[in-house]
Amino acid sequence: MSQNPIQWQAIESLPFAENCYVLYRCDGSDCVLVDPGTEPDKILTFLEKHRLTPEAVLNTHGHADHIAGNAVIKQRWPQTPLLIGRLDAPKLTDPQANLSAPFGLPLISPPADRVLDHGETVRLKTLELEVFHTPGHSRGHVVFLCRETDPWFVLGGDVLFAGGIGRFDFPDSNQQDLFRSIREVMFTWPDETLVLPGHGPPTTIGQEKRFNPFVGQTAQP
Numbered sequence: 001m002s003q004n005p006i007q008w009q010a011i012e013s014l015p016f017a018e019n020c021y022v023l024y025r026c027d028g029s030d031c032v033l034v035d036p037g038t039e040p041d042k043i044l045t046f047l048e049k050h051r052l053t054p055e056a057v058l059n060t061h062g063h064a065d066h067i068a069g070n071a072v073i074k075q076r077w078p079q080t081p082l083l084i085g086r087l088d089a090p091k092l093t094d095p096q097a098n099l100s101a102p103f104g105l106p107l108i109s110p111p112a113d114r115v116l117d118h119g120e121t122v123r124l125k126t127l128e129l130e131v132f133h134t135p136g137h138s139r140g141h142v143v144f145l146c147r148e149t150d151p152w153f154v155l156g157g158d159v160l161f162a163g164g165i166g167r168f169d170f171p172d173s174n175q176q177d178l179f180r181s182i183r184e185v186m187f188t189w190p191d192e193t194l195v196l197p198g199h200g201p202p203t204t205i206g207q208e209k210r211f212n213p214f215v216g217q218t219a220q221p
Helices: 040-050 070-076 086-093 175-188 205-211
Strands: 006-013 018-025 030-034 053-059 082-085 114-116 121-123 128-133 142-146 153-157 194-197
Touching (some): 040 070
Parallel strands (some): 082 114
Antiparallel strands (some): 006 018, 128 142, 142 153
16 A cells, blocks of 8 residues: 555455555545456445545446446446546447456446546546556556656556566457557656556556566567
């Protein structure tokens, strides 16, 4: 957990070890949920324990493991808006596109209340987040950058991991787009920027620029 005014908590969901993030301030009762996963009861338990109410649900992209908890959150708090990148919004209600149908568990999320484009700012009571379109793992993938903390942090979804990168073998994935999103968008931020990825532990931009075996300085051309 961070020591900044804006706190974050990762809640992992099995079977894909996907990270949902709860963002909140210690002196408030509002929070923001990012990518509610396949075990939403864990999220509800955390929110009840800390007496938090979600003011928004953000999806970095529309794959099933990142949207599976949307319906439970919206059922509990119907007025909480659901936000996702414009090009991935159709995946919410399409089990083939969100990759749940191929696993034999077709999943449908509530539709988006707001679609997001590159360069927008999501202004909430809890915090402000800048939206960056980062295609490659998914056609409409976005990441959310917060500059209110020291260091900055980014909710990175499935673009950049600690020592890894997102898959690019899905129907609307593209390796060149993924590498470009990392190198031309994320790697332009300060080295100290904290990356909160969709899977695995946190890392920093500087760590991945230097040592990531796929896109870092040590990567093979």
